[in-house]
Amino acid sequence: MNEIVYLDAAASFLKPEPVIDIQADFLRHHYANAGRGVCARAMAVDDMVRDVRAKVAKFINADANQIVFVSNATDGLNRIAKIITSQTWYKESSVCAVSDLDHHSARMPWHELLKSGKISKIIKCELNKDFNIKIDSVPGVDILVVTAMSNVLGIPQDVSEIVRSARAKNPDVIVIVDATQYVVHKKIDVREWNADFVVFSGHKIGADTGVGVMYIRDSERYEPDKFGGGMVSRIMNDDKWVLQSAPEKWEAGTLPLTQICGLGVALDELEKKRPDLGLIKYLYDELRKNPRIKILTSRESALLTFCVDGMHVLDFGALAGASGICLRVGNMCASWIHQAIGIDGSIRVSVGPWNTKSDADKFISVVNNIVK
Ligand SMILES: Cc1ncc(COP(=O)(O)O)c(C=O)c1O
Incomplete structure (x- = not known):
């Protein structure tokens, strides 16, 4: 058999053996649904999800209730666009800034929202001659999309300074950071970044496909975008209910449990060897x-x-x-x-x-x- 040289980590990481092992073990010996059962096995799955969430939170210096499991970065980025623009306090006159560093997944949702009149304008952050975001020229806008590292150019952007510059012009700007490539190579500190939302995919850091991370700084500010099992604590009548608090309020439906299980180990492996x-x-x-x-x-x-x-x-x-x-x-x-x-x-x-x-x-x- 020909030996393959896999030089495509930025598209998707090969999976470390311990990730494969723990997922196989989970499927063979520990599988049950989370959040729904009272038997020991189901509760152990709840504990696993809670532990991985805590690990992800520590990994990016967040609180565990700010970590939401999504399918991948694209899912997170699309959901964020929808979440922001469907709030009762949201104004359709909002202006969004993007940049030419953005992946289609980070920027296309906003162009779609422009077409449907949910935002009034898109402007671009200027890039310098090396194609990095010009910090002083970051525009004063209502929504800012920042790609922390381009998947074509691979240079970390100074996210904290970009956010500082944007907030100096509009303290209320909502900042979304696409950290999908950045997270592989650099330590993320969401407190230091001071962004409102941060996303990345699990499969690019050694976890399986089907799980991603969406950090939401202030969950209380936003009503959820998805409804269903797991995110509601009590139904009073046809359309009156009490929602769970974050993070569960964002996680309607069954989570990708096997992939979450692997994500915890993938983070350990990444910390050992980048x-x-x-x-x-x-x-x-x-x-x-x-x-x-x-x-x-x-x-x-x-x-x-x-x-x-x-x-x-x-x-x-x-x-x-x-x-x-x-x-x-x-x-x-x-x-x-x-x-x-x-x-x-x-x-x-x-x-x-x-x-x-x-x-x-x-x-x-x-x-x-x-x-x-
Ligand atoms: C910078 C960046 N953002 C977003 C994505 C989308 O990731 P996914 O396809 O896992 O949703 C990618 C994937 O290549 C990427 O490199």
């Missing part, structure tokens, strides 16, 4: 030697993105794939940054804790075979 960004520097230094390769990222980036002179990115991806290299090519669901750079797509290499120098060497030799 991806070695020395490999990205090494790849950067090596790929720079090939005159047909145009690197779009910096040596300090958390990933490496490039184009090949005279070659379509899909052709490169197919050839690299045929040589056992898994990487990502195309617009990476981040069309706006590609448009800002003036290209249609790019080739992205990203590393996880499993990658070694020998993977990097294999990749370099494949690249040098493809791009002569």
Whole structure:
């Protein structure tokens, strides 16, 4: 069998063995629904969910009741847009700021809301010549979407300063941070960021698909967007009920229990071993030697993105794939940054804790075979 070199961690992490083990063990020996049973097994699942929630909270310096389990970052980002714009106090004259660093999942919900008249305008945060958000120029708006790290350029943005700058212009601005790529490489402190909402996906940090995290700073400010089992404590009559408090009020329906179980272990594993960004520097230094390769990222980036002179990115991806290299090519669901750079797509290499120098060497030799 051909050995695969998996250089696509930014798309989805390979799963650490302890994550696979605990999920298999949970499914085999401990499975039951949470929040619904009084038998010991069901209550043990409640304890597991509570413990993982507490672990996630500690991981980003939040309180446990500020942590909501969602399906993934996209789910969280869409829900947040809906939650904000459906509150009785919300004003449709609100202006939202986004940036060209945003993933489609962070920005498209707001363009949809503009089309339906739920916001009045979208403006863009200015980027500097290196495509980082210009902190002093962050506009004074009602809603601000911040991508903490672009999945194409891989540079951490100074979220605290961006939020400070936005709040200096409008203290009431609601800030949403997409931390999906940032969380892999950097410690998050939501208190320090001072944002209203933060989201990330579990599958990009070693957990399974199907679970993500949505941090909500002030749950009391918002009415829920989803209704059903698990989020209501008492039904009085047809349309009168008492809701659970946060976080349960946000979690109608059965949670992805197996994936939550794996998420707790994934966090432990990530804390033990983050991806070695020395490999990205090494790849950067090596790929720079090939005159047909145009690197779009910096040596300090958390990933490496490039184009090949005279070659379509899909052709490169197919050839690299045929040589056992898994990487990502195309617009990476981040069309706006590609448009800002003036290209249609790019080739992205990203590393996880499993990658070694020998993977990097294999990749370099494949690249040098493809791009002569
Ligand atoms: C920065 C960023 N935000 C959001 C997403 C969406 O993540 P998911 O597909 O897990 O919802 C991604 C996925 O690539 C991403 O890189």
